[in-house]
Amino acid sequence: MRPSRFTRIVTIERFIMDQEHLHPEATGELSNLLYDIALAAKVINSHVRMAGLADILGAAGPVNVQGEIVQKLDQFANETIKDSLLHAGRVAVVASEEDPEPIAPPADYPIGKYVVLFDPLDGSSNIDVNMSIGSIFAIHRRVTDGRGPGLLRDCLQPGSAQVAAGYVLYGSSTMLVYTTGHGVHGFTYDSTIGEFLLSHPDVRTPAVGACYSVNEGNFPHWSPEVQTLVRRFKGLDERYPAKTARYTGSLVADFHRNLLVGGVFCYPPDAKSPQGKLRLLYECAPLAFICEQAGGYASDGTGPILDIVPTALHQRSPLFVGSVTDVKLAEATIAGRAP
Numbered sequence: 001m002r003p004s005r006f007t008r009i010v011t012i013e014r015f016i017m018d019q020e021h022l023h024p025e026a027t028g029e030l031s032n033l034l035y036d037i038a039l040a041a042k043v044i045n046s047h048v049r050m051a052g053l054a055d056i057l058g059a060a061g062p063v064n065v066q067g068e069i070v071q072k073l074d075q076f077a078n079e080t081i082k083d084s085l086l087h088a089g090r091v092a093v094v095a096s097e098e099d100p101e102p103i104a105p106p107a108d109y110p111i112g113k114y115v116v117l118f119d120p121l122d123g124s125s126n127i128d129v130n131m132s133i134g135s136i137f138a139i140h141r142r143v144t145d146g147r148g149p150g151l152l153r154d155c156l157q158p159g160s161a162q163v164a165a166g167y168v169l170y171g172s173s174t175m176l177v178y179t180t181g182h183g184v185h186g187f188t189y190d191s192t193i194g195e196f197l198l199s200h201p202d203v204r205t206p207a208v209g210a211c212y213s214v215n216e217g218n219f220p221h222w223s224p225e226v227q228t229l230v231r232r233f234k235g236l237d238e239r240y241p242a243k244t245a246r247y248t249g250s251l252v253a254d255f256h257r258n259l260l261v262g263g264v265f266c267y268p269p270d271a272k273s274p275q276g277k278l279r280l281l282y283e284c285a286p287l288a289f290i291c292e293q294a295g296g297y298a299s300d301g302t303g304p305i306l307d308i309v310p311t312a313l314h315q316r317s318p319l320f321v322g323s324v325t326d327v328k329l330a331e332a333t334i335a336g337r338a339p
């Protein structure tokens with residue numbers, strides 16, 4: 001008998017539940033936290049998709065909610081994620097790129113054991129030119145004891161301590177990609193039924209990438225070693241095959257493409273940004289966890305991103321992430337080891 005159409009449809013909720021069943025010790029709290037994040041992603045997606053219409057709708061006179069969508073979409077995303085997380089009893093504390101300090105659940109709301117660090121809408125400057133944008137999240141267990149609200153110390157954990165990480169890509173389609181340390185799985189949003197459906201089970205990233213992603217406008221500000229590395233990616237050193245250049249200026253979009261087809265994304269330190277531009281806790285570390293779960297590697301140019309012990313909530317880090325061979329070449333070239 002032919003399987004019915006529905007036997008091939010796996011929603012993210014069903015997938016998370018099946019994954020939970022593989023771990024008898026699981027309490028279901030992490031599953032529920034992932035559901036909360038998926039719900040927030042659906043709400044943000046609906047507003048991201050409307051953003052382009054705001055100008056047209058605004059022609060009849062600025063309507064506050066459209067203005068809210070267009071002018072402050074990243075703040076809307078921030079409030080949506082916090083609202084979804086802070087009242088459900090799964091988290092002890094959260095931290096966002098948009099807020100200077102960590103935020104604990106409001107008084108008289110239950111406190112959970114998880115910590116969520118997130119960039120609510122990365123690349124939001126690309127909204128006005130209809131480029132892809134994304135949300136990124138990292139999940140840790142609290143490390144401070146006691147039943148009280150979580151603290152900054154709960155947020156300052158190395159990427160190796162993450163229990164889950166993921167991103168939402170608002171691109172030609174909207175995808176949610178996540179890992180809990182058991183592989184990387186991608187879900188594509190079907191707006192006709194309001195569900196994220198499993199579309200990319202067990203993602204593996206090629207060991208050698210077809211492309212490299214870097215803002216070459218910064219070339220004059222890079223170290224000589226980074227300049228040498230990019231010349232190698234471009235094929236100007238005959239010992240290294242040329243790669244195709246692909247750079248959208250939107251981290252999640254560039255990362256996602258390289259994850260699927262192979263490639264290396266670089267945001268090196270430069271004279272303007274000696275620690276690079278990207279944030280360690282809620283951009284570099286979650287993407288590093290995802291990439292390494294898919295067989296890739298992530299470095300700050302000298303060693304694993306996942307080993308860095310943070311000292312500040314919004315600290316930056318250089319980032320080289322993607323196909324393991326390419327990232328290892330970046331480390332070797334920067335150290336002057338590669339031939």
Ligand code: P6P
Nearest residue numbers: 122123125215249250251252277
């Ligand atoms: P640059 C977007 O502002 C962002 O944070 C990332 O999404 C992106 O990878 C990076 O900055 C682009 O920075 O300096 O190349 O414009």
